[in-house]
Amino acid sequence: MKQARQSWLRYNLKKEGKKMSLSGYIEIENRLSEAMLRQAADDPRIKKVLSELCVVFQQSVMKPIEIAVSKINNFDALPVYMKQSVQSLAERHSAEEKQYGAILADQFAKASDITCSIENIKILLGEINNRLLAVQRIETVDDIVKVLKLIVDLGNCYAEYFPDDLHGSEFKKIFTMLNPSREEYDVRLRRTELGEKPQLAISYGIGTQQDKDIVAENMGIQSGGRIAGKAVFAGLSMQKRIELIVQQYDEAKKSYDKLKLELTRAEENLALAGKENEPPADEKIIKTLSDQCDDLKKALAETEKNKLLPRLKKMQFYGIPLLPHARQPLSEYAARYQTAIEKLAKMDPLNQHTTLPLIASVSGSTARPMITLLDVSALITGKGFDFDKAQILANCIMGFFLQAGHHSYLEVAEVYNRVLDYVAIEHPELLPKWMMPALPSAGPYGKSQDMVEKKMPYYVIGDYRSFLHPSYADEVLEKAKLDQALPRLKPSV
Numbered sequence: 001m002k003q004a005r006q007s008w009l010r011y012n013l014k015k016e017g018k019k020m021s022l023s024g025y026i027e028i029e030n031r032l033s034e035a036m037l038r039q040a041a042d043d044p045r046i047k048k049v050l051s052e053l054c055v056v057f058q059q060s061v062m063k064p065i066e067i068a069v070s071k072i073n074n075f076d077a078l079p080v081y082m083k084q085s086v087q088s089l090a091e092r093h094s095a096e097e098k099q100y101g102a103i104l105a106d107q108f109a110k111a112s113d114i115t116c117s118i119e120n121i122k123i124l125l126g127e128i129n130n131r132l133l134a135v136q137r138i139e140t141v142d143d144i145v146k147v148l149k150l151i152v153d154l155g156n157c158y159a160e161y162f163p164d165d166l167h168g169s170e171f172k173k174i175f176t177m178l179n180p181s182r183e184e185y186d187v188r189l190r191r192t193e194l195g196e197k198p199q200l201a202i203s204y205g206i207g208t209q210q211d212k213d214i215v216a217e218n219m220g221i222q223s224g225g226r227i228a229g230k231a232v233f234a235g236l237s238m239q240k241r242i243e244l245i246v247q248q249y250d251e252a253k254k255s256y257d258k259l260k261l262e263l264t265r266a267e268e269n270l271a272l273a274g275k276e277n278e279p280p281a282d283e284k285i286i287k288t289l290s291d292q293c294d295d296l297k298k299a300l301a302e303t304e305k306n307k308l309l310p311r312l313k314k315m316q317f318y319g320i321p322l323l324p325h326a327r328q329p330l331s332e333y334a335a336r337y338q339t340a341i342e343k344l345a346k347m348d349p350l351n352q353h354t355t356l357p358l359i360a361s362v363s364g365s366t367a368r369p370m371i372t373l374l375d376v377s378a379l380i381t382g383k384g385f386d387f388d389k390a391q392i393l394a395n396c397i398m399g400f401f402l403q404a405g406h407h408s409y410l411e412v413a414e415v416y417n418r419v420l421d422y423v424a425i426e427h428p429e430l431l432p433k434w435m436m437p438a439l440p441s442a443g444p445y446g447k448s449q450d451m452v453e454k455k456m457p458y459y460v461i462g463d464y465r466s467f468l469h470p471s472y473a474d475e476v477l478e479k480a481k482l483d484q485a486l487p488r489l490k491p492s493v
Helices: 003-013 023-041 044-070 079-095 109-113 118-132 139-159 171-176 180-186 217-222 237-274 283-317 329-334 342-343 364-375 385-404 409-426 473-479
Strands: 188-190 199-201 214-216 233-236
Touching: 003 283, 023 044, 023 139, 023 283, 023 409, 023 473, 044 079, 044 118, 044 139, 044 364, 044 385, 079 139, 079 283, 118 139, 139 364, 139 385, 171 364, 180 237, 188 237, 188 473, 199 217, 199 237, 214 217, 217 237, 237 283, 237 329, 342 409, 385 409, 409 473
Parallel strands: none
Antiparallel strands: 188 233, 199 214
């Protein structure tokens, strides 16, 4: 069966003029990610890099948390950012969030089972430390997955919860350059927004076929389903997002106006009931009318705060007029705000007239550990920026996230490219001398063969090999049975 699938894949990749289906790309990415995790579990070079980076996370994130926990007697006594960090780790590593790679899912059903006692919090922190400090002894994919999940989750704690005084001077700049933009978050469409039932993932990889890869939540719980990006999100579409923003605003405005009109009438009725020149109304009637006004005022305020204003801000952010007759066709706004990730996926690198897989937009969960490492200067050596560490970690996270079903290859690799952008733009002094142009370009910069960007190890859209570190790229492709089937694309820039 494996041989048949291999032959099918090679046929679809090589047959001239044959359209490459999205399922073909998904098959490639599933196999590459699975092979990458096996490579990470087998390769001492990769484990050495991960081990060194785990020490950074242990010192920069775990140590401050452990010190804080050692000084208190109950969870609520922790500083706010520490409570957020411990709560997040407890949710992600108990069975509560049904996460691939959770380290204590068999021991604790819910986060509250951990945070209810300092003893249990220390069990969690102790297990995290044990895994961070034993990476080089790992022999299984299951154990490498758990370490990669810890790296991702500790990066989330540092980037999202730790206060400014614990960050470096360039943190905000790094965060802005690497983290997904507001549009890149908005473009994701939750299945529940589209009227679908909540889903859980039951397969590894990024396939999204109903009842094969994802199932309804009630069925998924019974079969050990997991929360994953592919189960939560139905896809990416700025067009659909704009349509939903406008629809939700119009509905909220209609609801608000209706309540406002009802309140006006209720206040008029109350005023009439209380006029001195009219026969005095029954006190119970006045009390009823007064209570009705109070209820309507409360409902109006809640509608304005929770529905109208958030949707109003969305409309303003995307420059959409509030009055329907003043709006352009919604496709105009969608085109104006189409995200870079949507455009990149459509670059058609193999001339197959399709797009690369997208699951949940640019990976913020990949960005956060990278932000952490850049902020604490863990990717800088005496020789400058450590391209090897950055690429190896990004490759490992790719393997983890794709097998977990959270993100596609492009969505992770785009963050890696942003790391290189940050270094090239903000710290060119960290680049090796051979990367710098020998002489100023005589013509347009983008046409120069000596430009820095052409020498840096960027991921080239659609060239799967270009994202893999050259020290093991061939081994990963061989493990994935893609060493002969996968074309080597040349950069187009």
